[in-house]
Amino acid sequence: SIDGQRLWDSLMAMAEIGPTENGGSCRLALTPEDAAGRRLLLDWCEALGCTWQVDRVGNLFIRRAGKRDDLAPVAMGSHLDTQPKGGRFDGILGVLAGLEVLRTLADRDIVTERPLVLVVWTNEEGSRFAPAMVASGTYAGAFSVESTLAREDRDGVTFGEALEACGYAGESPVGEPRLDSFFELHIEQGPVLEEEGETIGVVTGVQGMRWFDVTLAGQSAHAGPTPMRYRRDALAAAARLIDRLQAHALADESGDTKVTCGCLEVVSASRNVVPGDVKLTIDLRHVVENELDALQAYFEGLLSEVGETCGVTVTQERIWASPVVEFAPECVAAVERGAREQGLKYRRMMSGAGHDAVYVSRVAPTAMIFVPCRDGISHNEAEYATPEDCAAGTQVLCDAILERANR
Amino acid sequence: SIDGQRLWDSLMAMAEIGPTENGGSCRLALTPEDAAGRRLLLDWCEALGCTWQVDRVGNLFIRRAGKRDDLAPVAMGSHLDTQPKGGRFDGILGVLAGLEVLRTLADRDIVTERPLVLVVWTNEEGSRFAPAMVASGTYAGAFSVESTLAREDRDGVTFGEALEACGYAGESPVGEPRLDSFFELHIEQGPVLEEEGETIGVVTGVQGMRWFDVTLAGQSAHAGPTPMRYRRDALAAAARLIDRLQAHALADESGDTKVTCGCLEVVSASRNVVPGDVKLTIDLRHVVENELDALQAYFEGLLSEVGETCGVTVTQERIWASPVVEFAPECVAAVERGAREQGLKYRRMMSGAGHDAVYVSRVAPTAMIFVPCRDGISHNEAEYATPEDCAAGTQVLCDAILERANR
Ligand SMILES: NC(=O)NCCC(=O)O
Ligand SMILES: NC(=O)NCCC(=O)O
Numbered sequence: 001s002i003d004g005q006r007l008w009d010s011l012m013a014m015a016e017i018g019p020t021e022n023g024g025s026c027r028l029a030l031t032p033e034d035a036a037g038r039r040l041l042l043d044w045c046e047a048l049g050c051t052w053q054v055d056r057v058g059n060l061f062i063r064r065a066g067k068r069d070d071l072a073p074v075a076m077g078s079h080l081d082t083q084p085k086g087g088r089f090d091g092i093l094g095v096l097a098g099l100e101v102l103r104t105l106a107d108r109d110i111v112t113e114r115p116l117v118l119v120v121w122t123n124e125e126g127s128r129f130a131p132a133m134v135a136s137g138t139y140a141g142a143f144s145v146e147s148t149l150a151r152e153d154r155d156g157v158t159f160g161e162a163l164e165a166c167g168y169a170g171e172s173p174v175g176e177p178r179l180d181s182f183f184e185l186h187i188e189q190g191p192v193l194e195e196e197g198e199t200i201g202v203v204t205g206v207q208g209m210r211w212f213d214v215t216l217a218g219q220s221a222h223a224g225p226t227p228m229r230y231r232r233d234a235l236a237a238a239a240r241l242i243d244r245l246q247a248h249a250l251a252d253e254s255g256d257t258k259v260t261c262g263c264l265e266v267v268s269a270s271r272n273v274v275p276g277d278v279k280l281t282i283d284l285r286h287v288v289e290n291e292l293d294a295l296q297a298y299f300e301g302l303l304s305e306v307g308e309t310c311g312v313t314v315t316q317e318r319i320w321a322s323p324v325v326e327f328a329p330e331c332v333a334a335v336e337r338g339a340r341e342q343g344l345k346y347r348r349m350m351s352g353a354g355h356d357a358v359y360v361s362r363v364a365p366t367a368m369i370f371v372p373c374r375d376g377i378s379h380n381e382a383e384y385a386t387p388e389d390c391a392a393g394t395q396v397l398c399d400a401i402l403e404r405a406n407r
Numbered sequence: 408s409i410d411g412q413r414l415w416d417s418l419m420a421m422a423e424i425g426p427t428e429n430g431g432s433c434r435l436a437l438t439p440e441d442a443a444g445r446r447l448l449l450d451w452c453e454a455l456g457c458t459w460q461v462d463r464v465g466n467l468f469i470r471r472a473g474k475r476d477d478l479a480p481v482a483m484g485s486h487l488d489t490q491p492k493g494g495r496f497d498g499i500l501g502v503l504a505g506l507e508v509l510r511t512l513a514d515r516d517i518v519t520e521r522p523l524v525l526v527v528w529t530n531e532e533g534s535r536f537a538p539a540m541v542a543s544g545t546y547a548g549a550f551s552v553e554s555t556l557a558r559e560d561r562d563g564v565t566f567g568e569a570l571e572a573c574g575y576a577g578e579s580p581v582g583e584p585r586l587d588s589f590f591e592l593h594i595e596q597g598p599v600l601e602e603e604g605e606t607i608g609v610v611t612g613v614q615g616m617r618w619f620d621v622t623l624a625g626q627s628a629h630a631g632p633t634p635m636r637y638r639r640d641a642l643a644a645a646a647r648l649i650d651r652l653q654a655h656a657l658a659d660e661s662g663d664t665k666v667t668c669g670c671l672e673v674v675s676a677s678r679n680v681v682p683g684d685v686k687l688t689i690d691l692r693h694v695v696e697n698e699l700d701a702l703q704a705y706f707e708g709l710l711s712e713v714g715e716t717c718g719v720t721v722t723q724e725r726i727w728a729s730p731v732v733e734f735a736p737e738c739v740a741a742v743e744r745g746a747r748e749q750g751l752k753y754r755r756m757m758s759g760a761g762h763d764a765v766y767v768s769r770v771a772p773t774a775m776i777f778v779p780c781r782d783g784i785s786h787n788e789a790e791y792a793t794p795e796d797c798a799a800g801t802q803v804l805c806d807a808i809l810e811r812a813n814r
Contacts, residue, residue, distance in 0.1 A: 171718065190632025209631065211678060222785055223667035223690045224616065225597025225759030228656050229781070235668055239649035246643045248459055249635050262629035263676040271618060271669045271688045272760075273786065281678045283630045284737055352632030353679075376637065 002398050003107075007100040011390065014040060014096060015088040016082070024381025025088055029081040029123035030058065030162035037080045038120060038168060044099055045118065048106045053169025053177075055146050057135045058122035058163050061177060064102055066115035067406065072180040074112070074405040075364070076101065076397060077119030079356060083127050087383025089373065089390075094185045095120055097394040101401055112278040112405035121170075121356040123264070128153045129162075131320060136356035138174055140156055140363045152282050153278050177225055179364040181331055181404055184357040186368060187385050187395045192349065193378030199392050200346035201370030204332050207258070207350050208292045208324035212282040214241075214303070218312040220276030235275035237310035244302055245282070257295055258285040258352070280314075287350045288326045299325030325358050328365030331404070335367050338399035344392055369396050409805050414507040415653045418797065421447065421487070421503060430790025432495055436488040436530035437465065437569035444487045445527060445575060451506055452525065455513045460584075461577025464542045464555050465476045465529035465570050468584060471509055473522035473812065479587035481519070482771070483508065483804060483810040484526030486763060490534050494790025496780065497798075501592045502527055504801040508808055519812035521587055528763040529575075535560045536569075538727060543763035545581055547770045552581050565600030567705075580755040586771040588738055588811055591764040591774060596793050598783030599756065606799050607753035608777030611739050613765050614665070614757050615699045615731035619689040621648075621710070625719040627683030642673055642682035644717035648785070651709055652689070654789040664702055665692040665759070689723075694757045732765050735772030738811070742774050745806035751799055774807070776800050 018033035027033040038060060042052060045062045052062045064074065078094025098118040105112070121139075126132030129151045138148045149160035163169040168262045188194075193201055209367065218232030242261045249259040260283040267277035284299060286292035300316070307314035332348075339346040349370070351357075357368050371393035374384040424447065425433045425440035433761040434440040445467060451458060452469045459469045464565040470480065485501025505525040512519070528546070533539030536558045545555045556567035570576040595601075600608055625639030649668045656666040674684035691706060693699035707723070714721035739755075756777065758764075764773050778800035781791040 042713075045483060139574075188632055189629045190634070191628075192632070192634065192636050195637070209633070220787075221598075221783060222760055223598045223665070223669060224614070224692060224761065225595055225599070226665075226783060227597070227599065227662045228653075228665060229662060230598050230602070233653075233667075235671060236649060236653045239646040239653070239668075242643060242646035243650045246635075246640075246646070252635075255634050255636060258630070258633075258635060259677070260640075260647075260681055262630060262673075262678045262680050264642060264673050266669075266671050269670040269672075270786075272667070272690055273669050274667055275669060283679055285631060353629055354631065375626075376474065376628060376633060379677075380627070 001102050002104045002338050002391060002394050004387055006103065007096060007263055007390055007394055008387045009102050010096045010099060011088060011092060014092055016360045020381055021084055022381040024383065025082045025086050026084055027080060027082045028084065028128045029125065030128065030166045032166060035166040035168060041095065041099065041120065045102065048102055050102065052126060052174045054168055055172045055176065056170060057138045057143055057174055058168045058170065059135050059139055060120040062075040062118040064116040066112045068113050069115055071114045072178050073115040073117040074118050074401055075117040075179040075182045076401055077121065078184050078186060079124035079366045081123055081125050083125055083379045085381050087378060087380060089187045089383055089385050090189065090378050091124055093385065093390060094360040097185045097397050100394050101267065101398045103195035104362045113201060116401065116405060117177065117179065124356055129159050133354055133356055133359055140359040141175065142359055146329040181365040182357060182360045183331065183367045183397055183400055184355055185393045186355055186370060187378060188370040189353050189373060189378040193370060193372035194374065194376065196347065198345040198347050199371065199389055200344045200396055201349045202332060202336045202339055203327065203351050203368035203370055204345050204348050205327050206325040206351050206354060207287045207291055207352055209283065209294060209322045209354060210292065210318060211320040212316050212318050214280050214282055214314065214316045216278045216312045216314050218276050223272040223274055226249045226274055231274050232311040233274050234312050237312040238264060238278045238280055239308050240310065241302060241306045245299060248298060256291065268325040285352065287324060322354055324357060325361055325362055327367045331365045331367035334400040335369050335396060338396035341399065342392065342395055369393050409507050409511045409798065409801050411794055413510065413792045414503060414801055417506060418495060418499060418501045421499055427492055427788055429788040430530055431790065432489045432493050432748060433491055434487060434489045435491065435535045436532065437535065437573045437575060441488055442573040442575060448502065448506065448527065452509065455509055457509065460579045462579045462581045462583065463552055463577060464545045464581055464629060465526040465575045465577065465681045466542050466546055467686055467706040469525040471518045471523040475520050476522055478521045479585050480522040480524040481808055482526050482586040482589045483808055484528065485591050485593060486528045487530035488530055488532050488534050490786045492788050494785060494787060496594045496790050496792050497596065497785050500594060500797060502790065504592045504804050507801050508805045513804060517793055519809065521812040522583065523808065523812060524586065531763055536566050540763055540766055543766040547766040548582065549766055569711040588772040589764065589767045589808055590738065590804055591762060591775045592800045593762055593777060594780040594785060595777040595783040596760050596780060596783065600777060600779035600785065601781065603754065605752040605754050606778065606796055607751045607803055608756045609739060609743045609746055609753050610734065610775035610777055611755050612734050612757050613761060614692045614759055615696055616654045616690065616729045616761060617699065617703060618727040619723050619725050620685050621689055621721065621723045623685045623719045623721050625683050627702050628681040630679040630681055633681055638681050639717050639718040640681050641685040642715050644719040645671060645685045645687055647717065648713045652706060655705060663694050663698065692759065694706055694731060728763060729761055732768050734768055734774045738772045738774035741807040741810050742776050742803060745803035747814055748806065749799065776803050
């Protein structure tokens with residue numbers, strides 16, 4: 001079985017690269033910190049006799065030979081980049097758990113039938129280069145290599161330039177190596193496992209998500225002399241929209257409907273001015289694709305209704321849509337067997353967040369394993385998962401990988 | 408009768424001082440532009456034989472002698488400072504209408520019993536030095552001279568320093584001269600007169616206003632994996648608050664209840680993060696003081712209710728309160744007689760906005776005259792009042808001033 005203390009030590013060592021004030025990490029994609037994190041991982045893996053290759057968008061494939069090197073490798077991994085004030089676990093756990101699997105096999109001189117690959121996907125967070133999961137998306141053919149290399153950060157630096165600068169512009173074609181299957185361990189990033197007292201989430205798929213930009217254009221006016229009934233208040237309209245959408249989602253007793261207004265800006269705001277222009281973003285999610293269609297239809301109807309009621313012109317643009325993903329039953333089953341055989345409390349669940357596994361699942365049988373994180377908090381320096389839960393998740397990963405690689 | 412064309416020409420000439428791209432004016436208080444505007448006015452008034460004095464907070468009193476110079480003067484005026492992208496009428500009309508009254512009397516060699524004073528109040532807008540109406544407030548004893556001189560703009564320049572620099576740091580004691588009465592002509596800054604096809608608003612008082620800063624503290628969380636029922640969404644709570652408050656105000660059929668949320672900020676907003684912290688401002692107004700008390704009580708109850716329902720900690724601070732003002736019946740009556748005798752369509756109305764007259768009314772009998780402004784728009788380069796309406800308002804001002812000065 002895996003060594004939980006060694007896993008924890010490697011997590012804490014990685015967190016020292018780009019440490020933040022409040023105990024988190026800042027390793028934005030393709031920065032010197034990202035490169036230093038990769039280098040540390042490679043040092044550890046080279047010590048185990050692994051070889052590695054980097055593709056043209058910086059995805060890193062670390063290989064441990066198997067008995068049948070002509071077969072496609074069984075893969076595990078996640079990402080090492082973080083949010084600007086990120087935590088020590090989101091992504092990193094999935095990579096260092098893979099390292100711990102490799103070390104465990106090395107300790108025991110176990111050679112699997114199929115080769116193993118530990119993958120570090122570039123720029124999962126999307127904080128530096130939008131969108132999220134862009135390099136696993138490129139690997140899976142969802143984005144072209146050229147478009148990915150041309151994406152710019154806020155300072156106008158392209159993905160390609162940053163990749164060269166940090167030393168991870170590889171030469172191997174994007175899409176290689178082809179994988180037999182892929183397993184990603186991740187913190188849940190939500191509160192369910194913790195609240196329910198369970199250690200493992202057997203992730204059966206990922207809910208669908210759609211992102212919208214909404215603008216509301218009314219008429220700015222003086223707050224004092226403008227009677228309520230003459231107003232075309234863009235913020236009052238936005239409030240009505242958000243409130244009705246919330247009520248709609250809360251009314252779904254299954255809990256599967258999720259709506260979020262994350263950003264809202266009042267243009268030229270002033271305390272005694274009725275807001276004329278508001279911009280906001282909407283994130284709609286559901287685990288069933290046609291329910292997501294229905295949710296979008298409800299949302300669009302609400303936009304019209306609110307626009308009319310409030311005398312405000314409402315426009316929207318759908319800027320991203322990620323369909324519902326169902327992971328491969330044989331991979332999910334391998335994870336579930338691992339959890340059951342370890343005697344861990346687990347639940348089958350859909351992932352609420354997008355992960356590299358979303359895109360990888362388009363080209364290889366894929367599954368994910370979740371472990372609880374404290375208060376469901378992530379994308380935050382306070383992000384925390386216990387050493388015991390990290391070890392349990394890694395053991396399940398190890399078991400699934402072994403089963404799959406020796407089948 | 409007054410000369411409408413001459414009035415209009417002087418309005419357009421003043422607008423050339425600090426002109427903005429889209430036909431408005433930028434004469435922030437106590438800037439070189441403000442000084443140039445005052446200088447132009449003084450040139451015009453000196454040509455009429457007027458004398459002037461400036462008090463220690465820069466309020467400018469331009470005097471036309473009467474037959475009985477031992478009596479307190481009858482005053483008229485407003486302000487010459489503008490918003491950063493202000494219009495050509497807000498404040499300026501009240502000052503230049505006063506000039507037009509002085510010119511009309513000079514043309515006809517009319518000498519009134521009481522002396523007349525044309526007042527330019529400093530920094531009415533509050534754009535450079537908060538709060539609004541600060542120098543008329545100081546004149547009326549609502550603020551101390553020292554506190555006013557110490558107020559700072561965004562660059563840390565004090566009111567006193569700016570006053571010295573622009574050459575209008577006067578020596579006369581604040582509170583002098585004492586006024587027999589004060590009349591302020593102003594654009595309505597709302598849509599009622601225009602919508603109702605009326606030329607004159609006989610302003611009987613000013614509604615009470617209270618300003619609040621509100622913070623809502625929930626818990627930021629990932630938009631994907633966090634179930635709706637676990638969320639403590641500060642923006643959803645803010646939306647509920649705004650929506651309920653709007654509904655409450657709209658349900659008042661008298662139209663006297665006014666509520667505005669002018670500023671709303673989501674702290675560390677991100678598209679796929681449930682907002683943890685929101686700050687917003689609330690402006691409550693009513694024409695009846697105890698109805699305003701009731702409105703505040705309703706608002707406070709709503710804050711608690713929304714906080715509880717949404718699992719969000721809500722705090723509020725009342726940062727300003729201006730009680731309901733009732734103008735002096737004899738001054739209001741003089742304005743109403745002026746409107747009636749000119750055969751103008753008029754309505755008695757409360758002012759929705761604060762004006763220098765609010766504070767002056769604490770120390771002298773006061774009234775105001777409103778004229779319509781296009782689409783009710785002010786604090787905007789597009790602000791517009793017709794030459795005919797400006798002339799009509801000025802005629803009513805002239806009649807009221809003459810009646811009052813000769814009584
Ligand atoms: N894991 C994660 O934060 N992915 C970003 C896409 C999403 O919002 O789910
Ligand atoms: N006239 C004016 O805009 N005054 C500022 C105070 C208010 O908001 O009414």
